[in-house]
Amino acid sequence: MLRSILKSILMALYQYFWVSLLFSVIVMICYLFIYEKHESGRGLLKTMKLWFSSFRRSSVFRLLFFLVFYSAMIAFRTLLGREFFKDPLQNIAGGWELFSVSGGKVTATNGIENIILFIPFSFLLFWFINKRKNGTRVVRSFFAGILSALVFSVVIEMSQLWFCLGTFQVSDIVYNTLGGIAGSLAYLICFGVQSLRRKIFC
Numbered sequence: 712m713l714r715s716i717l718k719s720i721l722m723a724l725y726q727y728f729w730v731s732l733l734f735s736v737i738v739m740i741c742y743l744f745i746y747e748k749h750e751s752g753r754g755l756l757k758t759m760k761l762w763f764s765s766f767r768r769s770s771v772f773r774l775l776f777f778l779v780f781y782s783a784m785i786a787f788r789t790l791l792g793r794e795f796f797k798d799p800l801q802n803i804a805g806g807w808e809l810f811s812v813s814g815g816k817v818t819a820t821n822g823i824e825n826i827i828l829f830i831p832f833s834f835l836l837f838w839f840i841n842k843r844k845n846g847t848r849v850v851r852s853f854f855a856g857i858l859s860a861l862v863f864s865v866v867i868e869m870s871q872l873w874f875c876l877g878t879f880q881v882s883d884i885v886y887n888t889l890g891g892i893a894g895s896l897a898y899l900i901c902f903g904v905q906s907l908r909r910k911i912f913c
Contacts, residue, residue, distance in 0.1 A: 727787035735780040736762070742775065774839040781831055782863070789867045790876055800872070806882040825886035826893065833860050833894025841902070853895050860891020 743761055765772045809822035837856040864887035872879040 727784050727791065731780055731783035731787055734783045735776055738779050739765075739772070739776050742772075771839070771842050774835065774842055778832075778835040778839050781835060785828060785832060785863075786867065790870055790874070800879055802878045803880060804882075805878075806880040822882065822886050825883055826890040829860050829864070829887045829890030830894040830897065832863070833857070833891040834898050835894075836860075837895050837898040841898075853899060856895040856898075857888065857891050860894070861888045864888060864891075 740758060740762060743758065743765065766776065806821060809820070833856045836859055837852055840852040840855060861884070864884045867887075868879050868884055871877045
């Protein structure tokens with residue numbers, strides 16, 4: 712079942728890999744125009760040189776790029792990969808099963824996939840926040856990561872409702888938020904282990 716879940720997630724994300732990559736590069740160019748006004752905006756070649764230079768020397772820039780990239784893949788996967796539904800509210804209370812079994816075989820793993828999908832998002836977001844804040848306010852960053860996962864999930868579901876793409880389901884919001892909690896906890900564990908190693912070996 713684990714192999715089926717990972718294959719489904721990776722195949723779904725890969726379909727929108729290149730468009731997400733292009734979108735992320737453009738977003739980060741806009742970021743440079745906002746925060747590096749004295750160097751960007753002097754031609755395409757100089758802007759791209761600044762882009763690669765920033766990616767190489769700035770860990771904050773890299774983290775933000777990967778966060779935008781992964782968020783774009785989630786958004787494109789959950790919106791562009793959906794069929795048109797005349798009634799997106801037809802199954803608003805459904806979808807709570809983590810996986811479906813038919814004939815002794817696992818046929819669908821939507822619930823588990825929704826949880827796993829948001830773990831890297833929350834992990835990257837938590838990492839970016841703490842890198843930007845120099846590792847301070849860990850508890851506040853933890854709740855900010857969970858809240859961001861919740862808001863992002865609600866935005867996706869509301870977009871599906873507005874554009875009639877797929878069906879609006881409360882279970883998706885809950886499972887995505889659980890994934891956000893898992894991602895934040897994973898970062899806290901990594902952060903705690905790293906801090907402990909520094910105290911021991913330094």
